[in-house]
Amino acid sequence: MCDLSIKEKALKETYANLTEEWTSAIQTIFTPRKAVKIEELLECKNPVIFLNPEVVIYLVDAGYPAEQITFFSDDSVKEVFLEGINCKIVKYNKENQMKHNKQYDGGSINPAFKKSKELRRMAESLVKGKLIVVTPNRDLEYEKYLQNVCYFKNFLNTAFEEQINTSLLIVDTENTPETITIESTSGKQIMEVTDIKNIPGGDLDAWVFGEKVMNLNLPGYTSYLNQGFYAQDHDYSGEDGINMIFKVGGYEDTNSYGLVKKVDPKYSPKLKGIDKHKLVVSRIGGIFRRSVAKYAPPGTVGSHTVCSIDFDSKEEAFDAINYYNSDKVLKLLKGIKTMKSNGAKLFSMIPHHMYSDQWDENL
Secondary structure: OOOOOHHHHHHHHHHHHHHHHOOOOOOOOOOOHHHOOHHHHOOOOOOEEEOOHHHHHHHHHOOOOHHHOEEEEOOHHHHHHHOOOOOEEEEOOHHHHHHOOOOEEEEEEOOOHHHHHHHHHHHHHHEEEEEEEEEEHHHHOOHHHHOOEEEEEEEEOOOOOOOOOEEEEEEEOOOOOOOEEEEOOOOOOEEEEOOOOOOOOOOHHHHHHHHHHHOOOOOOOOOEOOOOOOHHHOOOOOOOOEEEEEEOOOOOOOOOOOEEEEEOHHHHHHOOOOOOEEEEEEOEOOOOOOOOOEEEOOOEEEOOOEEEEEEOOHHHHHHHHHHHOOHHHHHHHHHHOOOOEOOHHHHHHOOOHHHHHHOOOOO
16 A cells, blocks of 8 residues: 655545546546656656646656646646646647647656556657656556566555556657666665566566566467356256366365356357366466466366366376476466466466476576
């Protein structure tokens, strides 16, 4: 959780009081001071602040001349925050986005999380220089969203009182940086790197290890879900029903599952893995944690809440499970599992067990 100063708490309370009056605002989440690198903006000649008037206040508090700041406002009520501050206010609309293309040498945006990718693209189109971006970590699961980043700090869930995992980026909108500064969540570790394949977490040593494994480019696993099957819709009573796993369950019983129901065999043509031996894990797990893996035989399949990986034999399935449960895979997951999902992206990043002898904990 984020601790706020007295002044920030007052600003946040004003946000809460005014939110009902905001008719056009697309961003209604208050930005704490710690979520913005104000010192970067102090070096700009004409910075632009998008959607968050409190960031204008932070910048003026730091001694920056208000008349050199432009604020893109998505609701006139937000301008109440800026009374007595002589900054330039521009209405957020398509016409002004086109008119102000690449007019600013720096900027800051904490976008509405539901439109974060779209709003980040908009801000990058207006800034010719360094753009400070707060973004949900879910936006950063693919490498293309880490391009041109010159600074990265993973807040996890510490920046906002709302429970969402976020990161702070500085994006160079014009150049590809030669190095990237990575700061740990605690601020106790800082390092310079030349590339990011996966977003860093709180433990930079674990992240460096994960990056080394990723750079080996070893083929990973292919996982899948059986989409469209929900527990409440299935309770087939016939003896020929197909076992479908809806909850994998915990470590206390590795020979059974948390929830299994029978589904009508008429669905068998739609079911992936029905004749395969499988490793199964819950689709949703914990960040930087390893979820429980279990064996599912032919005739038993996973649902939309279960990730499955197919094998041709029981022996190979258990080889994969034992490998997944190894110390070195756990160490890898502590560095690369920055998402809750145990989906296709994550399993593609875990080298297949047939390549196990090509990497270890000592990389």
